[in-house]
Amino acid sequence: MSVNVKSREEILEYLREVLVELFEVKPEQVVPEANLYEDLDIDSIDAVDLILKLKELTGRKIQPQQFKHVRTINDVIEAIQSVMAESPTA
Amino acid sequence: MSRIGRSINHVWRVFATGLVFVLFGLGALFISLTIFPLLRLSTLHADVARRRIQRGMQRTFRVYIELMRMLGIMTYELHGVERLREPGRLIVANHPTLIDVVMLVSLIPEVDCIVKRGLWRNPFLRWPVIWASYIPNSEGEELIERCAATLQRGHSLLVFPEGTRTVPGRPIRMQRGAAHIALAADADILPVTIDCDPPTLFKGNPWYRVPERPFHMKVTVGDPVSSSRFRREGEASTRAARRLTQWLLAYYGASEGEHSNQDQQRANSAASAAPIAPAVS
Numbered sequence: 001m002s003v004n005v006k007s008r009e010e011i012l013e014y015l016r017e018v019l020v021e022l023f024e025v026k027p028e029q030v031v032p033e034a035n036l037y038e039d040l041d042i043d044s045i046d047a048v049d050l051i052l053k054l055k056e057l058t059g060r061k062i063q064p065q066q067f068k069h070v071r072t073i074n075d076v077i078e079a080i081q082s083v084m085a086e087s088p089t090a
Numbered sequence: 091m092s093r094i095g096r097s098i099n100h101v102w103r104v105f106a107t108g109l110v111f112v113l114f115g116l117g118a119l120f121i122s123l124t125i126f127p128l129l130r131l132s133t134l135h136a137d138v139a140r141r142r143i144q145r146g147m148q149r150t151f152r153v154y155i156e157l158m159r160m161l162g163i164m165t166y167e168l169h170g171v172e173r174l175r176e177p178g179r180l181i182v183a184n185h186p187t188l189i190d191v192v193m194l195v196s197l198i199p200e201v202d203c204i205v206k207r208g209l210w211r212n213p214f215l216r217w218p219v220i221w222a223s224y225i226p227n228s229e230g231e232e233l234i235e236r237c238a239a240t241l242q243r244g245h246s247l248l249v250f251p252e253g254t255r256t257v258p259g260r261p262i263r264m265q266r267g268a269a270h271i272a273l274a275a276d277a278d279i280l281p282v283t284i285d286c287d288p289p290t291l292f293k294g295n296p297w298y299r300v301p302e303r304p305f306h307m308k309v310t311v312g313d314p315v316s317s318s319r320f321r322r323e324g325e326a327s328t329r330a331a332r333r334l335t336q337w338l339l340a341y342y343g344a345s346e347g348e349h350s351n352q353d354q355q356r357a358n359s360a361a362s363a364a365p366i367a368p369a370v371s
Contacts, residue, residue: 044229
C-alpha cells in the first residue's frame with residue numbers, strides 16, 4: 001500500500017477549494033496564517049462538515065480530537081499531514 | 091404626571107421590579123418542590139408529564155407577566171401569537187431583554203427550550219428541567235442534534251439565534267446554530283419580533299435602573315418560512331445555513347453594520363440574491 005503523501009502546497013490548494021465550496025470564503029483569504037474562527041467565520045458546526053470533507057483527501061477517518069487544537073489554516077495543514085503520516089489502521 | 095408623581099412612580103417601579111425578581115426566585119423554588127413533582131407523579135408516562143410540566147411553565151410565566159402588568163412595571167401588546175400554537179416549528183426571536191423568554195413561554199402552550207446546562211447541577215431546578223425535557227446548552231454538534239430531534243418528534247422549540255441578549259446600539263450578531271437546527275430537522279421557522287420601549291433589562295443594565303416610564307413590550311409573530319427554501323440542489327448545507335442566517339439578520343433589520351467586512355459582503359450578496367429572500371415588510 002502506498003502512503004499518499006502530499007505537499008503542504010497541495011494540501012493548501014485542496015483546502016482552498018473545500019473552504020470556498022463549503023463556506024463561501026474568498027480564495028485569497030485562505031492563507032496559512034488565517035484564523036478559522038475569526039478570519040474565515042467558520043464555527044464549530046462548520047468544523048464538523050470540514051472534517052467530514054477532509055476524509056475525502058486523507059482517505060482516513062479523522063477523529064475530532066485530532067482537530068481540537070486547530071486554530072489556523074496552518075494548523076489544519078499540519079493536522080492533515082499527521083493524519084496521513086499515521087500508519088493506516090485496519 | 092407632576093414631578094413628584096413621577097419620582098414616586100419611579101421609586102415604586104424600582105421596588106416592584108425587585109419584588110418581581112424575589113417572587114420569581116421564590117416562586118421557582120416553591121413550584122419546583124410542589125406543583126412540578128405532583129405533575130410528574132400524576133402520570134406514568136414521561137411524555138405526558140413533559141407536556142403537563144411545559145403547560146405548568148406556561149401558566150407560571152403567564153402569572154409573572156400579569157403580575158408585572160398589574161404592578162405597573164410594564165404593558166404589552168400581542169400580534170399573531172395564535173401562530174405560536176402550531177407545533178413542530180422552530181420559533182426564533184430577537185433578544186432585547188431578560189424577560190423575552192418569560193413572555194414567549196407564557197404564550198406557547200408546549201415548547202422546548204435550551205437552558206443553561208448548569209441547571210442540571212442545581213438541586214432544586216434540575217428535576218423540572220429534566221421532566222420538561224428542556225435541552226442543555228451543550229457543545230455545537232450535540233446541541234444541534236438534540237434540537238433537530240425534538241423538532242422531528244413534532245415539538246416546538248424556542249431559540250434565540252443571537253445566543254445572548256442584544257447589546258443596545260450594537261448591531262445584531264447571530265450564530266448559525268438556529269439555521270443548522272432548522273436545516274437538520276427540515277423544519278419551518280416561525281420568526282418572532284420583540285420590541286421593548288423604553289429598553290430595559292438589556293445586557294449590562296442592572297435591574298434597579300428602571301426606565302423613565304413603564305416599558306411596553308410588543309410581540310409580533312411573522313409568517314412561517316420553510317427552511318428547505320434556503321437549500322439549493324447539489325450544494326453543501328453549510329452554505330444554506332449561511333443563507334438562512336443572512337435572511338434572519340435581514341429580517342431583524344441588521345443587514346447593515348455587520349461586525350466584519352466579510353459578513354457585510356455576504357449580507358449584500360444575500361440581499362441581491364432575491365429569489366431566496368422572502369419579502370420582509
